[in-house]
Amino acid sequence: MSGGQKETMDKFKQSSDVERDPTIAKLLVHLKTMREAVPVNYQLKKDLKQKLLAQMQQMGNVNKAQVPVIQNRSKRTRRWVTSIALVTAVIMVSVLWKTMQGPAVEDLKPFPVQGEFVDADLSPDGKQIILLTKESLLVYDTKGQKINSIPLPEQSEVDSVAYSPLGQEAAFILRDQQRSEIWAANLYGGAKRLIYDAENVPIQSLNWSSDGKWLYVQKGEEIWKLSTNSTQAMHIGQGLRPSVSPGGNHIAIEQNGEIVVLSEKEKQVKKIGKGEKAQWINEKWLVFFDSAKQDLVAVNPLEASTKQVPLGLSGKLHGLPGELHSSVDGSQIIMIGHENKNEISVYTGTSRWR
Amino acid sequence: MGMAIKKEHTAEDPEMIQNESYEDRDFSELYDEYFDRINRYLRSRVHNMWDADDLTTVVFMKALEKFHQYDRRNLFASWIFRIAHNTFIDYLRKVKEYPMEPGEWMNGSHEDHDDTWQPEKNLLNDEQVYFLHEKMEQLTQDQRDVLSLRYFGDLKISQVAEVLGKTESSVKMISHRGLRQLQKLYEMEGQG
Known part of the structure; x- marks a missing residue:
């Protein structure tokens, strides 16, 4: 008898009469399929x-x-x-x-490039920083070497820049007195395309879905989900400053001074706590500004307790800590500090999110 | 690869050297072999993927801590799954102490963990796994333990008996009744 045949026979002997029953056999095949359908977390491994x-x-x-x-002791004592x-x-x-468990931000230092910036974002791979000024989009590496500069058309205001998760484009908002426009610019060729525009209602706060197909924006005081490839636009609900989780299942917004997490699929709503400017770091951790603590705090919204973990950034920046943007793997971050209403400062750092 | 934390072979224990089933692999090799099974087993029992992954970490940290206590004459599978099962039981107790409130969700996404994720295929499998999980919840605790260890942990009956501290005949009977009951539940839903 070969080794394989012996193993089969051993398993047969081990199996009970139930398992040899053909009506149960189908169930056993199904259980085996289900076992194989449960994915293993190889990154964790x-x-x-x-x-x-x-x-x-x-x-x-x-x-x-x-x-x-212990050399001189007896074996037992050793x-x-x-x-x-x-x-x-x-x-x-x-x-x-x-x-060492729990989230932490470390090695914060000012980004060496100075200027009057309106907004900033970090590329998905954590290697580039994009800065939005009134005149242009500026792309730098994390050490401050300029990579590209894309001039913007004349307009009264600019607002919000966000790297596409695919890395090639960045979306930004141009506003004049009556009109708001969302554009996407190719960061290497400079070509721009208009994604969305609206009359008589301001648009602000851009957030890409992780597949790059949608932008979540604040239009007036409502949250909208806009297709980046078509004219499709969906109203999500009332709120400010949306941030969608990498998996796309949850949206964090501000409502009446509180951070609230919506689940699109399950149609559920969960209040997290008083705060503003929420940003998903990964599927587990959400970061927002707690005005009582004057600090950024991290929370796992899917835990029952929603315990808030302060990141300890208050006092480490010029001004109050604002938005935190991280690379896809969560290891690199940029932090935006708000020195005053019109000026931001940018910091780079590292982080861990266990 | 990795440091071997091995018991010394000495002349005082000749049985250890002569026993054919003596486990002489080091911890990191055993980790490589058993991680998938432990992670899959815990993910099949705990609905929240992150909790399941946290428990997996706890299991292997405990295993490393206690590796010097592991008797290499016994099968490693039974030993590590006993740790996994006890860790899961501790988790269940904590979840019962702090139950989720109605309206709160307890989700885990498979999406960011599987390198080979295919959305349509995984959606179908996710639904089936969820359906199975629902039906398993209607079995007794013993039946769930035995069937999960057997079919998600891929353990033999003798190993399941060792993990749960029961006799083999008891495990067979529990498995028999559990499978019959599960089959009935599937048939009632028209999926048998």
């Missing part, structure tokens, strides 16, 4: 392995450090001492690991 290897390395170092002291040392090291690493 990779990340966790690195952490475990680091921990094992530390445990190994602790073992080596102990060897000269094992006990080694075990205690290992456990102590693991506990210390676990405590350190637990203190």
Whole structure:
């Protein structure tokens, strides 16, 4: 009997009469299909392995450090001492690991480019920063080297710039006295296209969906979802400054001074707390400005407790912390500080969002 | 790859060296082999994907912490799944202490985790997995534990018995009744 046949026979012997019943057999095939349909988080697998290897390395170092002291003891005592040392090291690493849990923003420093900027955004890969001035769109790398400059048509105001998640374009808003226009500019060729326009109602606050097919905007005091490829436009509801989650399932908006999260699919609404300028960082973490704390706070809206974690940015910037934009992987961020009503300052930094 | 945290082979324990089922792989190799099964098992039991992933992390952190206690004469599958099952039970207790309020959702998205995500295919599978999860909720706790360990953890009956601290005959009976009941529930919905 071959190895494969032996394994099949072993499984048959292990199986019960129920499982050999043909009516149940279909159910078993279905259960196997369902098992395979449950996806594995390979990113977690990779990340966790690195952490475990680091921990094992530390445990190994602790073992080596102990060897000269215990050389003269009996084997039994040596094992006990080694075990205690290992456990102590693991506990210390676990405590350190637990203190590192939770979101954090680090290494904040001013972006070296100076000017009168209206808005800024970070590219999805975290390698470029786009700055919106009244005259142009300026693209820089994160060290401050200019990559491109795209002049804008004359108008009274500019408002909001947002990188497309696909990385090639950026959307921005031009306004004059009666008309608001949303444009998208190709950051490498400079070609521009008009996405949407509206008369007699101001448009502000741009937020792309993660597939680049939609823009969520504030039109007056209403939230709208606009197609970037057609004339389709959908009214979402009342609110300000929309931010859509990367998965597209949840929209964070401001209503009456509170941050509220809407679920488009389930048609559910959840109040998060008093605040403004909410931004999704990833599918789990939402960041917004808490005026009581004068700081940005992070919250996981899908947890029952919606515990707010302050990011500790108050006092680290010139002015109050404003919007926070992150790269797709969450490791790079830019922070916009509001020094006064008309001026922003830009900071770069790193972050983690566990 | 990775540091081996192994028990020493000594002349005092000749059985360990001679036993054919002795597990001599190091922790990182066992991690590579069992991560998928543990993650899948926890994701099948916990509706919230992030909680399931957090629990997966906890399981392997605990496993590393206790690896020096693992008797390599026993199968690693039973040992790691016992940790996974107990971690899941602890999670259930906490969820019961702080229940979700009606109207709040407890969702997890598969979308940003699977590199091979195909929206249409996953939508269909997601619905089927959700349907199965709903039907499993109508079984007894023991039946859910046994069927989940057997068919999502891909464990043998003897391993399930070790994980749950039951006899093999007891596990077979629970599995028998669980499958029959699940079959009936599917038939009632016209999906049998």
